[in-house]
Amino acid sequence: MPAKKKPAAASPSFTLVSVPYLSLSSVNILYIGAGFVGACSAAVSADSGHHTLVYDVDERRIAMLGSGDRDTIENCLFEEGLGDLLVRNRERIEFTSDYRKVESFLDTCDAVFMCLPTPEIGETGASDLSFYNKAADRLARALARRNKGRQTQAVVIVNKSTVPVVMADRTAEMLRKRRVRNFGVVSNPEFLVEGKAVSGSLKPDRIVVGAWREKDFAVMRRVYQRFVHAPGIEYVEVNPKEAAAGKLLANFVLFNKLAICYDVIGRTCEAFTDLQFENVRRILAGDPRIGSWGLYNSLYAGGSCLIKDARSLSAQLKEAGKEPLLVNETYLANRRQLLGFLDRAEKEAGFSWAGKRIALLGAAFKRSTNDIRNSPAIDIVRVLSSRGAAEIRIYDPAAMDSFKVLFPPSRKIKYLPNEAKAVDSAEAVIIATDWPQFRGLGELLRELKGRPLIMDGRRMLQHFYPDLRKAGFTIIAVGSAKMGVRS
Ligand SMILES: NC(=O)c1ccc[n+]([C@@H]2O[C@H](COP(=O)([O-])OP(=O)(O)OC[C@H]3O[C@@H](n4cnc5c(N)ncnc54)[C@H](O)[C@@H]3O)[C@@H](O)[C@H]2O)c1
Numbered sequence: 209m210p211a212k213k214k215p216a217a218a219s220p221s222f223t224l225v226s227v228p229y230l231s232l233s234s235v236n237i238l239y240i241g242a243g244f245v246g247a248c249s250a251a252v253s254a255d256s257g258h259h260t261l262v263y264d265v266d267e268r269r270i271a272m273l274g275s276g277d278r279d280t281i282e283n284c285l286f287e288e289g290l291g292d293l294l295v296r297n298r299e300r301i302e303f304t305s306d307y308r309k310v311e312s313f314l315d316t317c318d319a320v321f322m323c324l325p326t327p328e329i330g331e332t333g334a335s336d337l338s339f340y341n342k343a344a345d346r347l348a349r350a351l352a353r354r355n356k357g358r359q360t361q362a363v364v365i366v367n368k369s370t371v372p373v374v375m376a377d378r379t380a381e382m383l384r385k386r387r388v389r390n391f392g393v394v395s396n397p398e399f400l401v402e403g404k405a406v407s408g409s410l411k412p413d414r415i416v417v418g419a420w421r422e423k424d425f426a427v428m429r430r431v432y433q434r435f436v437h438a439p440g441i442e443y444v445e446v447n448p449k450e451a452a453a454g455k456l457l458a459n460f461v462l463f464n465k466l467a468i469c470y471d472v473i474g475r476t477c478e479a480f481t482d483l484q485f486e487n488v489r490r491i492l493a494g495d496p497r498i499g500s501w502g503l504y505n506s507l508y509a510g511g512s513c514l515i516k517d518a519r520s521l522s523a524q525l526k527e528a529g530k531e532p533l534l535v536n537e538t539y540l541a542n543r544r545q546l547l548g549f550l551d552r553a554e555k556e557a558g559f560s561w562a563g564k565r566i567a568l569l570g571a572a573f574k575r576s577t578n579d580i581r582n583s584p585a586i587d588i589v590r591v592l593s594s595r596g597a598a599e600i601r602i603y604d605p606a607a608m609d610s611f612k613v614l615f616p617p618s619r620k621i622k623y624l625p626n627e628a629k630a631v632d633s634a635e636a637v638i639i640a641t642d643w644p645q646f647r648g649l650g651e652l653l654r655e656l657k658g659r660p661l662i663m664d665g666r667r668m669l670q671h672f673y674p675d676l677r678k679a680g681f682t683i684i685a686v687g688s689a690k691m692g693v694r695s
Pocket of ligand 1: 241263339369
């Protein structure tokens with residue numbers, strides 16, 4: 209059984225920008241999947257001196273990420289620092305959608321990082337492993353042919369995708385069926401936070417490696433040699449099931465804390481007048497056992513991970529004969545939050561959405577990203593459309609292009625070039641994303657001729673609430689009782 213914090217393999221004099229491809233301490237790494245996880249992780253590997261090949265089926269994405277141009281890269285994946293990192297390390301990283309390159313790379317490849325999507329299948333909780341399985345099967349066939357079929361190059365397959373607890377063993381089985389030899393399978397879950405993926409990956413709080421064999425740990429220590437003994441970074445070695453379970457459970461704990469913030473703390477502050485959420489928050493966050501993370505009220509916890517991972521955990525527990533009551537309730541609390549927030553317009557301010565022009569500020573699921581997966585804006589557009597809104601005027605500093613794919617511009621759906629144009633003539637303004645620039649909206653709103661209903665789904669205008677209320681606005685904010693005159 210692997211122990212925690214094993215000593216690293218000898219790699220004493222690793223230098224970041226020395227001739228890494230030739231250096232003994234560098235390794236050859238293949239990434240399959242160039243999304244947020246694959247691209248950011250590959251960039252950090254290249255920056256760590258490793259020779260890195262990134263393969264994706266999406267040719268446009270590959271062309272943009274491999275363009276060598278910072279702006280083009282960040283137009284593809286809006287992650288602060290990604291463009292600079294890729295440009296700086298272009299000698300060591302290559303992007304391709306040509307599988308022949310992958311096949312020849314496998315002759316000398318030490319590790320293959322699987323960074324495929326694993327979305328939920330409908331609302332079943334089960335993970336859709338079809339992307340993973342398809343990529344793994346093709347890889348297995350190519351691996352069996354490496355070194356002209358002799359398979360002399362040892363290789364580690366690394367699950368970076370968030371996958372079921374038993375997945376590493378299943379992957380090994382899949383490879384064996386294709387007659388692959390001389391390989392190991394490792395679970396190395398990703399803990400990146402979108403928007404801070406690059407800075408977070410350059411200085412992670414922990415790296416978790418799950419393996420069954422010492423020689424696989426040794427390869428991973430070379431991959432992560434820059435971090436293994438770095439101060440402030442916990443390098444955790446466990447078995448593959450513990451690593452995969454740890455990832456799902458870590459995300460559940462975070463999700464649960466958000467649900468407590470929305471469904472209990474926020475709701476309490478909404479239920480009584482004169483309870484200011486920020487003051488209550490200070491009381492709670494002052495206790496180090498509670499801590500401050502997650503105590504920011506919001507209309508919804510979206511994104512690609514928290515929801516799907518909780519659903520996956522629930523499905524896996526159920527399959528194992530356990531009743532995942534709290535996991536399910538956490539998921540439901542998050543859903544209640546968004547629909548409850550929209551319902552407050554009607555219930556508390558007598559505002560009917562039918563026939564109204566609504567400004568929707570924010571399409572990304574959170575600030576500093578152009579990712580719209582599980583963004584609250586998606587459900588908001590659907591709910592408002594179903595309730596007969598006349599026009600939805602959308603602005604987001606980074607995510608409009610992705611949002612347009614889902615909701616093309618039309619008579620009802622308009623995209624505006626900035627927040628000022630979006631709120632102009634709107635009868636309600638919904639703040640759905642916590643982009644810092646929306647904090648300044650208070651001034652802008654005060655200048656408007658009309659008095660739109662303000663729906664603050666992120667408490668971005670908290671410092672303006674008293675002034676806006678005095679100026680005749682009605683404000684519905686998560687974590688506050690209704691403010692203003694409408695009833
Ligand atoms: N995004 C996050 O914040 C985050 C954090 C931790 C873990 N994860 C997990 O990491 C995994 C990847 O997430 P992501 O956000 O990078 O997804 P993503 O959708 O951004 O990227 C996945 C990439 O895989 C590519 N792909 C699909 N099928 C392929 C195939 N057969 N061969 C090669 N490429 C293929 C897609 O074209 C896409 O570019 C998921 O399991 C996710 O749950 C994501």
